[in-house]
Amino acid sequence: MKFAIQVNEGPYNHEASVSALNFTKAALEAGHEIFRVFFYHDGVNNGTRFTSPPQDDINIANSWSALADKHGLDLVVCVAAAQRRGIVDQGEQERQGKDGNNIAPGFRISGLGQLIEAGIQSERLVVFGD
Amino acid sequence: MSILHTVNKSPFDRNSLEACVRLAAKGGSVLLIEDGVYGAMKGTSKSDMVTNAMKDLTFYVLGPDLKARGVDEGKLIDGVKVVDYSGFVNLTVENDKAQAWL
Numbered sequence A: 001m002k003f004a005i006q007v008n009e010g011p012y013n014h015e016a017s018v019s020a021l022n023f024t025k026a027a028l029e030a031g032h033e034i035f036r037v038f039f040y041h042d043g044v045n046n047g048t049r050f051t052s053p054p055q056d057d058i059n060i061a062n063s064w065s066a067l068a069d070k071h072g073l074d075l076v077v078c079v080a081a082a083q084r085r086g087i088v089d090q091g092e093q094e095r096q097g098k099d100g101n102n103i104a105p106g107f108r109i110s111g112l113g114q115l116i117e118a119g120i121q122s123e124r125l126v127v128f129g130d
Numbered sequence B: 001m002s003i004l005h006t007v008n009k010s011p012f013d014r015n016s017l018e019a020c021v022r023l024a025a026k027g028g029s030v031l032l033i034e035d036g037v038y039g040a041m042k043g044t045s046k047s048d049m050v051t052n053a054m055k056d057l058t059f060y061v062l063g064p065d066l067k068a069r070g071v072d073e074g075k076l077i078d079g080v081k082v083v084d085y086s087g088f089v090n091l092t093v094e095n096d097k098a099q100a101w102l
Helices: A016-029 A041-047 A060-071 A079-085 A090-096 A113-121 B016-023 B034-040 B047-053 B063-068 B085-094
Strands: A002-007 A033-039 A075-078 A107-110 A124-128 B003-007 B029-032 B058-062 B081-083 B097-101
Touching: A002 A016, A002 A041, A002 A113, A016 A033, A016 A041, A016 A060, A016 A124, A016 B085, A033 A041, A033 A113, A041 A060, A041 A075, A041 A079, A041 A107, A060 A075, A060 A107, A075 A079, A075 A113, A079 A090, A079 A107, A124 B085, A124 B097, B003 B016, B003 B034, B003 B085, B016 B029, B016 B034, B016 B047, B016 B097, B029 B034, B029 B085, B034 B058, B034 B063, B058 B063, B058 B085, B063 B081, B081 B085
Parallel strands: A002 A033, A002 A124, A033 A075, A075 A107, B003 B029, B003 B097, B029 B058, B058 B081
Antiparallel strands: none
16 A cells, blocks of 8 residues: 655654654555655654764664665655755755755655645555654 | 544643544544553543543554553553554554544
8 A cells, every 4th residue: 555654743852753764664564655754844853864863862864764765765854844944955055055954865855745745646644743 | 434543642741632532433443652552541530531432433552652651551441452563554554544633
């Protein structure tokens, strides 16, 4: 079955990011397809490569990147939410005149239409949040 | 049409579980995850609400989240079923929609 996942909460906030990550892994293990993971609101904070939690702690951003690399996941960060929270890719860096970018590997910044499309194209939309 | 309802906050913190059981249609399923698992415990001020709702809804609780909080399965309301993440995925497949009560 085709799934879309929506993540509304940042990492290390409560538990939604980890729940979404675990659900996505379990769905892939069961042979389902993940059409897209859409990061909205504080969820965009999952998409920075600059997190460096203690070594005995889970690195949530890296875990998403590793999962995307392994399974070719489409990890999409909402552009308006990202701009507010300082999540920047190359394109946004140039457009906003920033001195760097921080998007994590496997993530891309795009618009809310990507969430709508994911909802239409997928058979289930599962939302994790605060 | 059946709906899987997920509740991720403790009923002692938010009213999402209460809203869910009040509005969920008969035949639906409720999966308690994260701090929501506290809603599955027996002997609390919310237990009767859940027990009454079980006439119309099937209740599940996410095992790993119970374990993370040190809640023994023996403390659960009778009839609440424990599932793992694979069971969570199956519940989303078996139901027509998944509704998160955030």
